[in-house]
Amino acid sequence: xxxxxxxxxxxxxxxxxxxxxxxxxxxxxxxxxxxxxxxxxxxxxxxxxxxxxxxxxxxxxxxxxxxxxxxxxxxxxxxxxxxxxxxxxxxxxxxxxxxxxxxxxxxxxxxxxxxxxxxxxxxxxx
Amino acid sequence: xxxxxxxxxxxxxxxxxxxxxxxxxxxxxxxxxxxxxxxxxxxxxxxxxxxxxxxxxxxxxxxxxxxxxxxxxxxxxxxxxxxxxxxxxxxxxxxxxxxxxxxxxxxxxxxxxxxxxxxxxxxxxx
Amino acid sequence: xxxxxxxxxxxxxxxxxxxxxxxxxxxxxxxxxxxxxxxxxxxxxxxxxxxxxxxxxxxxxxxxxxxxxxxxxxxxxxxxxxxxxxxxxxxxxxxxxxxxxxxxxxxxxxxxxxxxxxxxxxxxxx
Amino acid sequence: xxxxxxxxxxxxxxxxxxxxxxxxxxxxxxxxxxxxxxxxxxxxxxxxxxxxxxxxxxxxxxxxxxxxxxxxxxxxxxxxxxxxxxxxxxxxxxxxxxxxxxxxxxxxxxxxxxxxxxxxxxxxxx
DNA sequence: GTGGTCTAGACCACG
DNA sequence: GTGGTCTAGACCACT
Numbered sequence: 001x002x003x004x005x006x007x008x009x010x011x012x013x014x015x016x017x018x019x020x021x022x023x024x025x026x027x028x029x030x031x032x033x034x035x036x037x038x039x040x041x042x043x044x045x046x047x048x049x050x051x052x053x054x055x056x057x058x059x060x061x062x063x064x065x066x067x068x069x070x071x072x073x074x075x076x077x078x079x080x081x082x083x084x085x086x087x088x089x090x091x092x093x094x095x096x097x098x099x100x101x102x103x104x105x106x107x108x109x110x111x112x113x114x115x116x117x118x119x120x121x122x123x124x125x126x
Numbered sequence: 127x128x129x130x131x132x133x134x135x136x137x138x139x140x141x142x143x144x145x146x147x148x149x150x151x152x153x154x155x156x157x158x159x160x161x162x163x164x165x166x167x168x169x170x171x172x173x174x175x176x177x178x179x180x181x182x183x184x185x186x187x188x189x190x191x192x193x194x195x196x197x198x199x200x201x202x203x204x205x206x207x208x209x210x211x212x213x214x215x216x217x218x219x220x221x222x223x224x225x226x227x228x229x230x231x232x233x234x235x236x237x238x239x240x241x242x243x244x245x246x247x248x249x250x251x252x
Numbered sequence: 253x254x255x256x257x258x259x260x261x262x263x264x265x266x267x268x269x270x271x272x273x274x275x276x277x278x279x280x281x282x283x284x285x286x287x288x289x290x291x292x293x294x295x296x297x298x299x300x301x302x303x304x305x306x307x308x309x310x311x312x313x314x315x316x317x318x319x320x321x322x323x324x325x326x327x328x329x330x331x332x333x334x335x336x337x338x339x340x341x342x343x344x345x346x347x348x349x350x351x352x353x354x355x356x357x358x359x360x361x362x363x364x365x366x367x368x369x370x371x372x373x374x375x376x377x378x
Numbered sequence: 379x380x381x382x383x384x385x386x387x388x389x390x391x392x393x394x395x396x397x398x399x400x401x402x403x404x405x406x407x408x409x410x411x412x413x414x415x416x417x418x419x420x421x422x423x424x425x426x427x428x429x430x431x432x433x434x435x436x437x438x439x440x441x442x443x444x445x446x447x448x449x450x451x452x453x454x455x456x457x458x459x460x461x462x463x464x465x466x467x468x469x470x471x472x473x474x475x476x477x478x479x480x481x482x483x484x485x486x487x488x489x490x491x492x493x494x495x496x497x498x499x500x501x502x503x504x
Numbered sequence: 505g506t507g508g509t510c511t512a513g514a515c516c517a518c519g
Numbered sequence: 520g521t522g523g524t525c526t527a528g529a530c531c532a533c534t
Contacts, residue, residue, distance in 0.1 A: 012509060026232060038521065049511045054522080062314075067385060070522045071518035088232045089242075095225040096239065097246035103218045105153055110247050113222065116215075117243055120223035121236045133319050138533060177534050264524060278484060290506065301526045306507080323506045323534035341494075344481045348491065349498035351473040358404055358466045362499050365474065368467070369495055372475035373488050390518060429519050506534070512527095519521075 001030075001037050005046055013048060017056035025065055025076060026088050036066060036074040127156075127163050131172055139174060143182035151191055151202060152214050162192060162200040253282075253289050257298055265300060269308035277317055277328060278340050288318060288326040379408075379415050383424055391426060395434035403443055403454060404466050414444060414452040 003020050005013060024030045037045075039053040046053075057074055060066045068074040103113045129146050131139060150156045165179040172179075183200055186192045194200040229239045255272050257265060276282045289297075291305040298305075309326055312318045320326040355365045381398050383391060402408045417431040424431075435452055438444045446452040481491045 014509085023231065040521085049513090051510060051512095055509090057522090068522065069385075069518090070390065071520080073521060089234075089238075092225075092229045092232050092234055092239070093242045093246065095228045096242045097250070099218075099221040099225040100243055100246035101250050102221045104247065104250050105149065106214045106218050107153060108214070108218055110244065112215075113218070113243065113247070114240060116219045116222045117226055117240065118236065120219065120226035121230065121239070124223070124227050124230050133321070138322065140533080175534060181533090266524085275483065292506085301528090303525060303527095307524090309507090320507065321534085322508065322532070325506060340484045341486075341490075344477075344484050344486055344491070345494045345498065347477040347480045348494045349502070351470075351477040352495055352498035353502050354473045355470045356499065356502050357401060358470050359406075360466075360470055362496065364467075365470070365499070366492060366495065368471045368474045369478055369491065370488065372471065372478035373482065373491070376475070376479050376482050392518080427519055433518090507532095509529100509531075511529075514524100514526075516524075517522095 003042065003046065005048070013052035014055035014059070017042075017053060018059050021056065021060055022063075022065060025079075026084065026091070030076050032076050032078045034076045036076070038073060129168060129172065131174070139178035140181040140185070143168075143179060144185050147182065147186055148189075148191060151205075152210065152217070156202050158202050158204045160202045162202070164199060255294065255298065257300070265304035266307035266311070269294075269305060270311050273308065273312055274315075274317060277331075278336065278343070282328050284328050284330045286328045288328070290325060381420060381424065383426070391430035392433040392437070395420075395431060396437050399434065399438055400441075400443060403457075404462065404469070408454050410454050410456045412454045414454070416451060 001024075003017060005016055009016060011019075021030070021036070030036075036057065039050050039057060042053045043050045057066065057068065061068055061074075064079075065077055066074050067077045100113065103116075108116075127150075129143060131142055135142060137145075147156070147162070162183065165176050165183060168179045169176040183192065183194065187194055187200070191203055192200050193203045226239065229242075234242075253276075255269060257268055261268060263271075273282070273288070282288075288309065291302050291309060294305045295302045309318065309320065313320055313326075316331075317329055318326050319329045352365065355368075360368075379402075381395060383394055387394060389397075399408070399414070414435065417428050417435060420431045421428040435444065435446065439446055439452070442455060444452050445455045478491065481494075486494075
């Protein structure tokens with residue numbers, strides 16, 4: 001379980017943790033039933049207090065990504081591959097929809113937006 | 127000059143105001159030389175204090191979008207059509223770049239992303 | 253705004269606060285737009301830390317009962333009288349449904365349950 | 379002896395076990411003198427540790443529902459049909475009383491509560 | 505002044 | 520050991 005924090009990020013710690021765990025579930029690195037490390041362990045490894053870790057885990061639970069059990073730990077919630085796939089597409093569509101609305105508002109044409117998307121895709125690393 | 131605030135938005139008030147004025151400049155509703163309403167007027171219309179309005183105007187001036195003259199008011203800064211155009215494309219490209227990186231992280235292909243962009247474009251109102 | 257804590261209650265502080273504010277919204281003592289007292293004030297009045305107060309307010313916001321604005325305070329969220337009414341009935345129906353399922357499991361008849369409900373209603377104070 | 383655990387329940391494991399055994403005694407599936415399965419057997423079947431099972435059995439004994447004999451096992455305690463009946467009604471009345479108080483607090487009338495109870499009764503399966 | 509986030513401890517119930 | 524709740528401070532951005 002690799003987690004890291006960016007001191008330069010404007011996002012709060014708990015948000016960064018949420019995003020990373022969420023990402024690892026969506027991209028398959030974490031699967032249903034996998035145990036998350038105890039919050040105290042994560043806190044110690046990242047040299048932060050338990051509070052932001054706990055908060056991240058809480059929001060993950062509220063979002064249905066994980067389940068927590070007192071005395072046992074936290075686990076990735078059961079989720080069908082199909083549901084995962086739909087979630088991923090929905091989130092991606094959401095981001096693109098935002099961008100599309102913005103470009104339209106700026107007076108760009110669909111063709112221009114597609115060209116920009118292609119450029120961005122190519123220059124995106126990883 | 128129509129400005130509005132969203133109570134549900136996580137963005138601070140001054141940021142919302144900045145974005146709206148900025149957007150109206152970029153999409154042409156506000157042109158070089160146009161006068162901005164006095165901050166007290168805006169504050170009264172939106173039922174907020176002058177402080178966030180003042181801050182929004184300040185940041186607009188710092189970003190070069192407006193110019194303020196004590197005793198006369200604030201005006202949209204002169205900007206060549208060409209510069210405006212470049213600014214617009216740059217901001218749109220930025221948004222698309224973000225979305226592209228996200229979709230790539232989610233494992234989507236460029237073709238899938240383009241399809242989603244087209245869908246979003248069609249379903250976008252306004 | 254009267255809030256109180258029961259030291260003997262098994263419920264956590266934040267839960268007690270949530271229930272009380274929620275109740276005051278549902279029974280009309282708090283109306284849309286009303287300001288909630290600042291969390292620090294509540295904490296001081298109840299001689300507790302800000303944490304449980306903040307948590308209660310957070311859950312109220314997540315549940316859609318209130319809205320919070322940095323620097324301005326927290327306010328009862330706009331909600332139509334109709335929606336309020338529906339919410340109240342839904343919550344009451346939920347409680348009764350639980351009780352009904354339990355009584356059924358115990359082998360009681362509907363008539364017996366109704367008789368017990370009437371008794372309870374009469375003996376309920378307030 | 380069928381016992382099951384709900385991962386989504388907020389109740390601790392020992393409590394869930396307690397409730398189920400208690401319920402089976404009250405609804406007649408378990409009768410005076412019946413033997414309870416050994417805690418190790420239950421623990422293995424439910425894939426949990428013996429600790430919560432042991433605790434559930436202990437609380438059942440403390441509540442007078444079962445008797446345990448070292449080396450022989452645990453058995454449902456003798457209880458007159460009359461006492462059982464009274465217990466059942468008392469517990470049902472308790473639940474209904476809670477619900478009644480809640481409905482009253484919400485401003486519902488007795489007639490409305492009865493109507494909701496009837497609805498719940500009909501829609502309750504099992 | 506407000507709420508939002510955080511540190512560095514602590515105690516509790518549960519397993 | 521685990522997570523859940525809490526105290527008593529602190530700093531930050533926003534109004």
